[in-house]
Amino acid sequence: MMKVDLLLAVLAILGIIGYVFLFLGTAEPRHRHGNLFLTIVAFSLIIMVMAGLFVQWPVEFAWQEVTAFYAIFGFSAFTFLIYAAKGLRLWLSKDEDYYKKKGV
Amino acid sequence: MIGWLHPGFILIIGALLIPLFKGKWKQAYLIIPPLAALIDVILMYTGVFGEIPFSSWHLPFLGYDLVFGRVDKLSFLFALAFSLASVPVMIYSLHVKSSSEHMCQLVYAGSALGVVFAGDLITLYFFWEIMSVASMLVIWHGATEKAHSAGFRYIMWHIAGGIILLAGIVIYIASTGSITFDAIGWNSGSTYLAAMLIFLGFIINAGVPPLHAWLPDAYPESTVTGSVYLSIFTTKSAVYVLARGFTGFGPLMWLGAIMVIYPIFYAVLENNLRRVLSYSLINQVGFMLCGIGMGTALSLNGATSHAFAHIIYKSLLFMSVGSVLFRTGTAKITDLGGLYKTMPLTTIFCLVGAASISAFPLFSGFVTKAMVVQASAFGGLAIVYVLLQLASAGVFEHAGIKVPFFTFFGNDSGLRVKDPPLNMLFGMGIMAFLCIFIGLYPYPLYQLLPYPVDFDAYTAPHVIESLQLLLFASFAFFLLITSGIYPPEGRTISLDTDWPLRLAGGKFIWFVKGPLTSFSNWMDGNVKRIAADFSLLGEEKEERVFIGVSVMLALLFLAFYLIVELLYQWIFS
Numbered sequence: 001m002m003k004v005d006l007l008l009a010v011l012a013i014l015g016i017i018g019y020v021f022l023f024l025g026t027a028e029p030r031h032r033h034g035n036l037f038l039t040i041v042a043f044s045l046i047i048m049v050m051a052g053l054f055v056q057w058p059v060e061f062a063w064q065e066v067t068a069f070y071a072i073f074g075f076s077a078f079t080f081l082i083y084a085a086k087g088l089r090l091w092l093s094k095d096e097d098y099y100k101k102k103g104v
Numbered sequence: 105m106i107g108w109l110h111p112g113f114i115l116i117i118g119a120l121l122i123p124l125f126k127g128k129w130k131q132a133y134l135i136i137p138p139l140a141a142l143i144d145v146i147l148m149y150t151g152v153f154g155e156i157p158f159s160s161w162h163l164p165f166l167g168y169d170l171v172f173g174r175v176d177k178l179s180f181l182f183a184l185a186f187s188l189a190s191v192p193v194m195i196y197s198l199h200v201k202s203s204s205e206h207m208c209q210l211v212y213a214g215s216a217l218g219v220v221f222a223g224d225l226i227t228l229y230f231f232w233e234i235m236s237v238a239s240m241l242v243i244w245h246g247a248t249e250k251a252h253s254a255g256f257r258y259i260m261w262h263i264a265g266g267i268i269l270l271a272g273i274v275i276y277i278a279s280t281g282s283i284t285f286d287a288i289g290w291n292s293g294s295t296y297l298a299a300m301l302i303f304l305g306f307i308i309n310a311g312v313p314p315l316h317a318w319l320p321d322a323y324p325e326s327t328v329t330g331s332v333y334l335s336i337f338t339t340k341s342a343v344y345v346l347a348r349g350f351t352g353f354g355p356l357m358w359l360g361a362i363m364v365i366y367p368i369f370y371a372v373l374e375n376n377l378r379r380v381l382s383y384s385l386i387n388q389v390g391f392m393l394c395g396i397g398m399g400t401a402l403s404l405n406g407a408t409s410h411a412f413a414h415i416i417y418k419s420l421l422f423m424s425v426g427s428v429l430f431r432t433g434t435a436k437i438t439d440l441g442g443l444y445k446t447m448p449l450t451t452i453f454c455l456v457g458a459a460s461i462s463a464f465p466l467f468s469g470f471v472t473k474a475m476v477v478q479a480s481a482f483g484g485l486a487i488v489y490v491l492l493q494l495a496s497a498g499v500f501e502h503a504g505i506k507v508p509f510f511t512f513f514g515n516d517s518g519l520r521v522k523d524p525p526l527n528m529l530f531g532m533g534i535m536a537f538l539c540i541f542i543g544l545y546p547y548p549l550y551q552l553l554p555y556p557v558d559f560d561a562y563t564a565p566h567v568i569e570s571l572q573l574l575l576f577a578s579f580a581f582f583l584l585i586t587s588g589i590y591p592p593e594g595r596t597i598s599l600d601t602d603w604p605l606r607l608a609g610g611k612f613i614w615f616v617k618g619p620l621t622s623f624s625n626w627m628d629g630n631v632k633r634i635a636a637d638f639s640l641l642g643e644e645k646e647e648r649v650f651i652g653v654s655v656m657l658a659l660l661f662l663a664f665y666l667i668v669e670l671l672y673q674w675i676f677s
Contacts, residue, residue, distance in 0.1 A: 008567045012465035015571040019464065019504075020455060022578050026585060027442065027513035038582075045579055048572045055564045060481040061489065074573035077497035078580035085372035086591050093373055093596040104610035 011051055018044030045071075108153040108160035108173055110221060111141035111187055112231070115214030119207045131198050137210055138190035141217070145187045148175055156180060159223055168283050171223025177554045178408065182220045182344045184552065185412045186213065188538075189336050189419055196423055196531025197329035205245045209333045212238035216337035220344055224283040225273045225302075228345070232269065232309075236262040239338055242330045243322050251325040257602070261308060261318035269305025272298045288349040303350060310342035310393060311386045312359050313366045317602030319386060320370070324378035324435070328426035331378055335385055335422045336415050343392045343411050347554075352399025360394025361491045363387070368498030372591075373598045377425045377435040377507055381418070384503045387495060388414050388461065394492065395476040398483060401555035406475025409553055413468035413542055417460035420535035421507065424454035427528055428511055431521035437506075437593040442516030449523045451512040453532040460539040462504030463496060465570055468542035471549075471561040474570075478559070497577050504574070505581050510593070 018041045025037030049068045057064050066072070095101070118137025125133045148156065157176035162169055175183075190213050200206065215238055218231030236259065243255040276298035277283050290299035311319045323334045350356055367383035367390075374380045388410070395407030427450045428443065429435040444451040460467040463474070473496070480489040523529060542549055550557040584590040 005562065005564070008465070008562060008564060011571060012567060015575055016459060016464060016466070018575050019459065019578060022582055023509050023513040026509070026582060027444075028515045041578075041582075045575055048568065048575055052568050052572055055568055057565050058481075060484070061486055068572060070569045070572040071576040073493065074497055074500075074576040075580045077494050077573075078501055078577040079584065081368065081372060081494075081498055081501055082580075082584055082590060085369050086589075088369050089373055089591060089596075089598075092370075092598045092600075093594065094599060096595050096597055098597060098599075099606060099610075102607060102610055103614065104606050 011047070014044050014047060106152060108148070108158075108175070109144050110161060110172055110217070111144045111183060112214040112217030112221065114141045114144060115190070115210045115217065119210035119214065122203045122207050122210075130203070134198060134206060135191070135194055138187065138194045138213070141214075142187040142191050145180070145183050148180060149184075165226065168224070168226065170227050170283075172218070172227055173221050174223030174285075175221065177552065178344070178347060179220050181408055181412060181552050181554070182340065183217055185340070185415045186217055186220065186337065189415050189535075192531040192534035193329070193332050193336070193419060193423075194531075195534070196332065196426075196528050198527040199525055200327070200329055202245065205242075205327065205330070208238050208241040208245065209330065212242055212333060212337060216341045219341045223285060225276065225285050226283055228285055229266075229270055229273055232341075233266055235338060235341065236266060239334060242333055243326045245330055246326045248325065254322040254325040257606075258318045258322040261315075265305050265308030265315075268301050268308070272301025272303075272305060276302065285345075285348065287351065290350070290353060303346075303353070306342050306345050306349070307359065307393075309338055310346060310389055311339050312363055312393065313386070314601035316363075316367075316386050317600045317605075320367075320374075320379050320382040320600065321602060323382045323385075324376050328430045332419050332422045332426060335381070335418050339385060339389050340411050340415055343389060343396070343407070346393060347396050347404065347408060351396055351404060353397055355397070357394050357397025357399075357485075357488065360390045360392070360397055361488050363390030363393060364495035365390075365491055365498070368495060368502060370598050370600065371498070371502035372506070373596070375437050375593045375596060377428070377437060377440075377511060378422070380502050380507060381421055381425060384421075384461070384499065385418055387499060388418065390495070391473055391476050391492065394488065395479060398476075398479050398485070398488075400479050400483065402475055402482065402559060403479035405550075405553040405555050405557055405559070406472060406477075406479055409546075409549055410469075410472040410476060412549060412552075413460065413472040413539075416535055416538045416542070417457045417468055420453060420457035420532060420539060421461065421503065423528070423532045423535065424450050424457060425507065425511070427524040427532070428521075430524050430528070432519050436595070437510045437514075438595055440511045440517050440519070441514035442512070443519060443521065444512040446520050447512065447523050449529055450532070451508070453529075453536045454508050454512065456536040456539050458504045458508045460543065462500040462574060463570055464574060465562070465567045466540070466543045468539045468546075470543055470570060471546040472542075474561045474566060475559055478566075493573070497573060500574055500577050501581070505578065 021037040022041045024031055025034045025041060031037065049071055052068050052071070059065055063069055115137050118140070122130065122134070147153065153160070159171050159174045161172035163172065164170070197206070197209070212235060215231045215234035219228060219235060222228035222231055240255050240259040240262070243251055243258055276288070276295055279294045279298060288299045288302055289295045290303070308315045319339070323331055326334055346356065364387050367386040371380045371383040371387070374383065392407040392411050395403040395410065425435055428440065428447070431447070432440065434440065456467070460469045463469040477489065477492050480492055546561065581590070
């Protein structure tokens with residue numbers, strides 16, 4: 001019933017590799033193979049977009065027809081989230097002993 | 105056929121016997137109760153106690169029939185998740201010496217199983233309250249001042265929730281005459297109030313914003329192992345009771361949709377890793393509640409299977425962060441980084457948990473969360489769908505990237521600590537195996553779901569959609585962190601919905617300690633002075649005063665009598 005298509009499995013593994021290599025390539029101090037790791041990450045990104053071109057997308061919502069919609073969505077959602085959190089930080093973040101100072 | 109045995113009682117009685125054992129014997133004994141409970145639950149599936157569904161352990165009480173063992177597909181699924189998780193978590197905590205800590209944790213786990221198998225509202229309430237108290241004790245074992253006060257705040261939330269639940273149950277029983285716990289009728293006028301009170305009691309335990317603040321407040325303050333237990337039982341037993349009582353309740357879907365979004369901002373801001381995971385826990389429960397609220401077969405399957413997968417990967421994440429805390433003494437991002445070189449196994453386990461919660465294909469979260477998201481698409485719920493997808497990016501940000509990256513990679517903190525002891529690694533290893541197993545081969549889990557599953561997560565669009573979303577979110581992270589836009593962690597906390605309560609509580613305590621105490625001292629002083637004056641009178645002229653007062657009283661009575669008599673005459677003559 002749950003047959004994982006080989007090609008999809010390869011893509012998924014490539015995705016995981018991209019995910020982990022991004023960490024290894026971004027860690028400070030730089031890993032000596034840092035650039036290699038990041039090249040592989042870039043490769044995996046390109047492959048994901050290309051793979052999306054060959055897929056018959058289900059259209060529950062109109063926006064799913066946009067090319068590489070989920071890539072754009074993931075990128076912008078993440079960016080939005082970080083900027084929103086940066087804004088909220090000014091308002092919500094307090095010193096660690098905030099409550100203690102308030103005597104609570 | 106043999107008599108059914110309640111796995112919750114195995115854990116609770118097993119817990120009470122722990123003090124009888126010492127040293128190595130204790131370590132050997134500790135694994136027995138959770139293992140026995142798991143075997144018991146597996147035996148239920150094989151039909152040794154009868155075909156599922158069945159009910160057992162009936163107890164007459166005040167003319168009602170209490171049911172301790174209602175075993176059907178839904179309760180079995182949650183019981184399996186709870187007992188399955190208890191075994192690796194116990195292995196993970198075998199090194200803990202404190203008997204009382206193990207006892208509280210096992211009683212907590214046992215009472216959660218009690219909630220799951222409760223067939224009526226009275227039994228449910230009974231175990232619900234044991235669970236509250238046991239979990240508070242689990243928090244208190246953190247044994248710091250912070251843990252102590254967080255535990256107090258925690259129990260205040262849960263006492264309030266418990267009283268609301270009890271009020272709802274009492275009204276429900278009074279209006280329906282039945283104590284059976286099934287779908288709570290929120291549509292009928294006679295039970296509406298009861299249903300809403302019960303609902304409110306349930307969602308407090310589920311951690312629905314704005315009633316969630318107890319969770320990120322208290323969970324990070326417990327011990328290394330305590331947090332792992334806490335992450336499993338309270339919220340997921342609330343998911344179970346909501347799935348049982350409020351399937352298809354529209355507002356629950358929207359609460360779930362808000363619940364997936366609200367905590368992701370907090371998780372970005374938090375510095376304490378265990379608090380990040382606590383916010384992430386709320387977000388994940390949001391997916392489940394959203395699915396329960398949608399009320400379709402697919403969404404309910406999604407919600408329950410997601411609860412199952414979540415119990416495994418969330419405890420794995422808490423375990424890996426706990427291992428870091430165990431070795432370094434801190435779980436703060438500002439103090440950590442670069443641990444992958446010396447803690448390779450913990451790093452791998454954490455990444456497995458992170459990939460699972462982020463719903464990477466081949467990992468457990470992928471095959472379960474997809475059902476909830478898909479159900480929203482099938483239902484044409486565009487806003488819910490977008491919120492769930494946005495939350496997926498949010499989960500990936502805090503649990504998929506922030507937790508593993510800043511702990512194990514990021515900026516090297518210079519800490520060179522080893523992987524934790526073997527038992528902790530083994531516990532994490534089992535959890536990691538389960539995450540991957542469910543991801544690769546979800547069929548056995550699908551078979552256990554409440555409705556027949558006609559869903560394949562591994563379709564090309566779905567796999568590629570997830571990979572695109574996740575990898576391009578990583579790409580955004582890469583650009584933001586290398587350009588310095590990604591906000592660096594600071595030694596901060598973030599104010600949440602408990603802020604007004606905590607300040608008001610602080611003001612109240614200030615009022616009691618300050619003005620109220622001075623007022624009462626002042627009053628005490630006055631009363632004492634008056635009493636002293638009287639006693640002075642007594643000491644000096646005791647007899648004369650006594651006679652004088654007696655004479656005066658007699659005269660007063662006489663005067664009173666005369667006035668009354670005169671009035672009587674005047675009115676009636």
